[in-house]
Amino acid sequence: MFHKPIDEMFPNPPAGLDAHALREDAVPQHVAVIMDGNGRWAKKRALNRLKGHKAGIAAVRELIRAASDAGVRFLTIYSFSTENWKRPEEEVVGLMDLFAKTMLAEVDGLHAENVRVRTIGDVSMLPQETRDAFAEAWEKTRNNTGMTLLVAVNYGSRQEMLRATQRCIDVAVARAMAGDAPHELTEEEFGRGLYTADCPDPDLVIRTSGEMRLSNFLLWQVAYSEFYVTDTLWPDFDRYEFLRALLSFQERNRRFGAV
Numbered sequence: 001m002f003h004k005p006i007d008e009m010f011p012n013p014p015a016g017l018d019a020h021a022l023r024e025d026a027v028p029q030h031v032a033v034i035m036d037g038n039g040r041w042a043k044k045r046a047l048n049r050l051k052g053h054k055a056g057i058a059a060v061r062e063l064i065r066a067a068s069d070a071g072v073r074f075l076t077i078y079s080f081s082t083e084n085w086k087r088p089e090e091e092v093v094g095l096m097d098l099f100a101k102t103m104l105a106e107v108d109g110l111h112a113e114n115v116r117v118r119t120i121g122d123v124s125m126l127p128q129e130t131r132d133a134f135a136e137a138w139e140k141t142r143n144n145t146g147m148t149l150l151v152a153v154n155y156g157s158r159q160e161m162l163r164a165t166q167r168c169i170d171v172a173v174a175r176a177m178a179g180d181a182p183h184e185l186t187e188e189e190f191g192r193g194l195y196t197a198d199c200p201d202p203d204l205v206i207r208t209s210g211e212m213r214l215s216n217f218l219l220w221q222v223a224y225s226e227f228y229v230t231d232t233l234w235p236d237f238d239r240y241e242f243l244r245a246l247l248s249f250q251e252r253n254r255r256f257g258a259v
Contacts, residue, residue: 001024001071002027002069002071003068003070003071004069006019006020006022007019008069009066009069009070009239010239010243013240013243014240017240017244019243021247022070022243022246022247022250023250024071026246026249026250027070027071027072027246027250028072028202028203028204028226028246028249029072029074029200029203030072030075030199030201030202030203030204031074031075031202031204031205031206031245032076032077032202032204032205032206032217032218032222032225033075033076033077033078033205033206033207034078034206034207034208034211034214034215034217035056035077035079035208035234036207036208036209036211036215036233036234037208037232037233037234037235037236038052038053038055038056038233038234038235039052040052040209040233041055041056041233041234041235041236042055049091050090050091050094050095050098052235053091053094053095053098054098055235056234056235057098057102058235059235059236059237059238060077060102061106062238062239062242063075063077063237063239063242064110064115064147064149066239066242066243067147067242068113068115068146068147070242070246072147073147073148073200074147074148074150074199074200074202075147075149076120076150076152076196076202076218077149077150077151077152078155078215078217079099079151079152080095080099080121080152080154080155081152081155081156081215081216081217082122082154082155082156082159082216083215083216085154096126096127096129096130097129097130099126099130099133099134099153100127100129100130100132100133101133103117103133103134103136103137104133104136107136107137107140107141108140110137110141110149111140111141111144113146114144114145114147115144115146115147115148115149116142116143116144116145116146116147116148116149117134117138117140117141117148117149117151118138118142118148118150118151119134119138119150119151119152119153120150120152120160120195120196121152121153121154121155121156121160121195122154122155122159123154125154126153126154134151134153148199150196150199152217155195155217156216157214157216157217157218157219157220158219160194160195160220161194161219161220163193164190164191164192164193164194165190165193166193167192167193168185168189168190168193171189172185190220191220194220194221196218196221201221201222201223201225202218202221202222203225203226203249203254204225204226204227204228204245204246204249205218205222205225205226205227205228206228206229206230206242206245207227207228207229207230208229208230208232208233208234208237209230209231209232209233209234210229210230210231211229212229224256224257226249226254228245228248228249
């Protein structure tokens, strides 16, 4: 259900983009976004990469508001992968500081809009200040009933699946030691070991900057997701680019393997 009238959500659409074509019943329940292109955006402007990441914060803010207004129930943003530690130390330190400052600056506004904020990934490796900022956001918003914002930070899907597998092994060993009969592992039981165990799988995955890869993102969960790739670099991704993704999604025929 739309939380605002169409004309308030998309007040000045570009020529040829009909916001009123968006149907309430076709808005995806869960949208996952691979936010790519901050570095290239900065390079085009002769800026350092951290300037690109800072510019991308405005696009994140815009996306959260637009998704919430459109009635999206879960929004997952890929902020920092387990592989991103390989980047230059200055960039990683800057990103961690940016995460902390942005979360603390935005949490009151998100709370006022009834958004629930949580992380997925191994936050134990983050600097204490960054962990504290995410923990504060969770504590302040955990009882909110609006859209859930999942921030994937120090997240890697292969590592997540190894974690879920280890959980299944531990459960099986405990059952065997208790004398229980062996049982067949199910998708549901495996899924309970994922960070997203209490969330529906993404209906729509958006990737910016034109890259055609998943980058170790939600590999299990996106088995039947629809994909939307745009050449737009992340800092330039606004609510109208999001509208284009939603309009593309509502034209898809989702068969989930059926004829």
